[in-house]
Amino acid sequence: MDQIKTFQMEGMIAATFTPMTPDGEVDYDKYDKYCQHLADNGIHQIYVNGTTGEGFSLTLEEREKVVEKWIEVGKKTGRITKMVVQVGALNMHDTIALVDHALSVGADAIATVPPLFFKPKTLDYLVKYCKEVANAAPNIPFYFYHLPSVVGVELNNEDFLKAASKEIPSLVGIKFSSKDLVDLIGCVHVNAPNRDSKRYNMLFGCDEMVMSGMVMGAQGGVGSTYNFLPKVIQRIMDKTKKGETADALADQYLVQKACRVMYKYGDLLGNNVSSLKAIMPLIGMDLGPARSPLRPPTAEELESYKKELLEAGMDKW
């Protein structure tokens, strides 16, 4: 259980894309170059098979192969220090299979969204669910993945941590993808009896306001924009830590402006993942399109998208 006592992620964690061929099959040949791209930009911690990774659009087999591929390139290059695998699926059998697999291949930690279909209306149910997932591999650090805007579960996370702290010995923290910093500050201060620090590890998921998440106590950030504007994020984090928040704000606004453009196109294409992925070729790291049900931008859409990204300051990334 030493793992759980001390496991901690800080700074930048990339929510990784899943590289695809033009026709939407996983493109395993891209991983080496992608890993190098991240490492070259100072990113050594990754969050795999979450929203950005289209984890919920992959089959069980693909999800496992993606994890194996990351493990492989991580070992080969020695440039991935920590890797969290998102194991949430539609049914418990698949989720447990993914936990078993993550454990067997040596992932550093796991995370799960709440039940996606039979959605919790009570904390009891949510804790019970997370407990069942976590207990399938009690020695691997477990994160709860809070994603209310997509999943629709809006239960208070401070209360969740208090309840879960008694039930889930492997709980180490939350990937917190919500704008509700009032809830975040509560989470930051909950007692973690199973941890040396007595604190849970809070990873903030809203790139457009990551600096405010950090001042409110998050130790790290998990984001998709880290894939293409890592230097901006790094500057925000560095300056925020030093207390130079006025300077950080200018960079933060750069991210916010970019995101407004990305989300506008994302709504058209089905989800932001598609518009975000469309940026990667623009920075020389083509990872292909998003898989159906999402669609890539048309040539015309891409043209206006690029124009708006430039207006939003893309040249300053």
Added chain:
Amino acid sequence: MDQIKTFQMEGMIAATFTPMTPDGEVDYDKYDKYCQHLADNGIHQIYVNGTTGEGFSLTLEEREKVVEKWIEVGKKTGRITKMVVQVGALNMHDTIALVDHALSVGADAIATVPPLFFKPKTLDYLVKYCKEVANAAPNIPFYFYHLPSVVGVELNNEDFLKAASKEIPSLVGIKFSSKDLVDLIGCVHVNAPNRDSKRYNMLFGCDEMVMSGMVMGAQGGVGSTYNFLPKVIQRIMDKTKKGETADALADQYLVQKACRVMYKYGDLLGNNVSSLKAIMPLIGMDLGPARSPLRPPTAEELESYKKELLEAGMDKW
């Protein structure tokens, strides 16, 4: 395409449970008796692997086996006239596999929820998604499964039908599980160019107000309470058709009262499916508990549940 021109469901369609052993494995031995129970109560049309059937809690293999089992008992007994298979899954690969399977085993129709994770914010995206699913088997009638309270997609269905009528030649109707009768009446009147009746087949999914769905133009009802109070539903439908709505209302109120109790316990147990399933042994047709992440009621909860059901008029079912 004759199938699509004329396929129509009317009256009672049971949203079937998936029988389970006490430890939550699918109990294939129960299907014969369950089928007979439905038929004895006048139910010959079924909706398989939807919400009530815990379709989203089953693995791909289980979902296929469940469909096969229904086909098998249907053939054996000749008592199932129409069977719709819900094929919506978390990823498109699985959904297409389920479509292919439904087609290969001879299901009468398919239905799907919207994308469960990358949720549509535009009609275009929703139509594109349904088209991709429907086109995987263009000769089998296709229903859209509208379930906003769970899925969180609230797009207008009248507009969906208008747009989809140009894109999906196999579209035959909607399983409409929403209280919004203003939208329903619109759907009822949309022109269906691919149908002899020129109308889409609207199946209403709110048992507690099924009579109002019928007067607003739904031709049939798909419900879970049909499993244990079919006589009440039959009376409601018969009287409503004859215009004896005041009489039907008394029976409708019986359903509404029962549902309020069931939903109260359902919230505790994770979802109504669990509290609904717990009623089946009480009418002599034990189908086991709901699978995790749902939990069955404790002995104590069951006692108070039964008491409240009786107070709500269970003896009049």
Added chain:
Amino acid sequence: MDQIKTFQMEGMIAATFTPMTPDGEVDYDKYDKYCQHLADNGIHQIYVNGTTGEGFSLTLEEREKVVEKWIEVGKKTGRITKMVVQVGALNMHDTIALVDHALSVGADAIATVPPLFFKPKTLDYLVKYCKEVANAAPNIPFYFYHLPSVVGVELNNEDFLKAASKEIPSLVGIKFSSKDLVDLIGCVHVNAPNRDSKRYNMLFGCDEMVMSGMVMGAQGGVGSTYNFLPKVIQRIMDKTKKGETADALADQYLVQKACRVMYKYGDLLGNNVSSLKAIMPLIGMDLGPARSPLRPPTAEELESYKKELLEAGMDKW
């Protein structure tokens, strides 16, 4: 208290507009002709100073004068049999003043929305509020005005009636402006200890689905479209009562189509009241524009609006 024991409204109740001059002042000269218009169309029951009446856009003095005017024309013509005055305001002092005034001038009943700013999150608070309003004139029948889409209070009305039945002796019913017929059927069956019928008087407020409200137990309908398509509403009500719901449905669809157009323009103008009011000149009963903050349609908007209304079947009203 005999009033309260037997007070009942049934059939058509018009939510009256407040006539305005072109510059948005109340036009008291229009009331005679307006009253005659309603009576000529079979409408003798009115609901004054609600949403349609722009009650919340009028000053206290104007609201009182509007009530007095209706009383005056009602007495003169003998054509108004029942008049409910909506007394809800932003502060309790004004609301009580309106109750006192309604009582003093001889209104038949009062109604109120929930607190508009400090919105109830508990039934206790909502009941306490209504009790305070009702008790200001305990001998005048009191209706609760349920309007969740505007006010944002979504508490269950069946539960409200059960709790309020013990606290508010003058409670006679609810103006129920919600699509939730599951809640309506519950309300219809709550025991009213203070009433000869032992039932509360449920008045349904969604014109586009009024027939379904009636089959689910509402005794009357309160609507704004009654001002300009009363014959359609009358046919719907008559046929629905006779059990000829298929025939009623055709007329109901006519209302639904009209409302879709009206709401589309209403969103542009600030609220439906403005687009609804713009219809009155088209039927020869000009009541002027809606007051600011709403705006009337521009000449161009009016042109396309009329066109769309015609396409939606305006000639069949």
Added chain:
Amino acid sequence: MDQIKTFQMEGMIAATFTPMTPDGEVDYDKYDKYCQHLADNGIHQIYVNGTTGEGFSLTLEEREKVVEKWIEVGKKTGRITKMVVQVGALNMHDTIALVDHALSVGADAIATVPPLFFKPKTLDYLVKYCKEVANAAPNIPFYFYHLPSVVGVELNNEDFLKAASKEIPSLVGIKFSSKDLVDLIGCVHVNAPNRDSKRYNMLFGCDEMVMSGMVMGAQGGVGSTYNFLPKVIQRIMDKTKKGETADALADQYLVQKACRVMYKYGDLLGNNVSSLKAIMPLIGMDLGPARSPLRPPTAEELESYKKELLEAGMDKW
């Protein structure tokens, strides 16, 4: 127009309570002492007749008298440097009357909520409304009061500022009472053509996360807790400005803990204003209860409330 070019509020702005007698009448005798209490705690800027001031529970006359009273004690003591009057009411006539009054008595600025009943669904309508209010006194600085959790208007404020900048010459900023810091950072950077700084003045309204609002660019905070824990707020603001955010966080958590208790009791009493007001006697500055429809805590509730406040660190205020 010099006023508008340079008007700016920074640091602590108290959302003032309205003192009441035990039976809920405005207690004008308390203002002197209350003003001194604020000034003694370093607060010289006030926001009057907003949510905390129960502005929406007061009559028009009371609202005006409250403003006059503040002007009077401000003049007498010289301790109020800036005073914003919230003029939003249910109808435009009253709102304009309040604007005229604020101007005539010499208030420094005005603010308004969006239309409370006919709620905007478009930016055009919201801008038109604010323009009409602001134009009633074009030389007094105008703030928009963004309060989505209560009012239900969720339009984007960055877009509002961009549109309003062309229409409302007296617009100086927003009282921003939302947790959405992504919107805030956008507002902070909108060009204000009518201002010397070319920036709008953003006042953040969520006390429990005020430090994150400040790092994201708000220049001041408007809050109700400033009435009873001003030293904590002052420490948060001072440390945050100096970049000592880790230290500020401890104080921020103190506010968050207090608010969780206050909101819990607020829900019981009708609104937080009632539970917040109940704290004032505990710090020696009794301002009476909140007016109906709110209710004060019972003796028993007060006892447990105090206990929970202590557990939440009240002794450290």
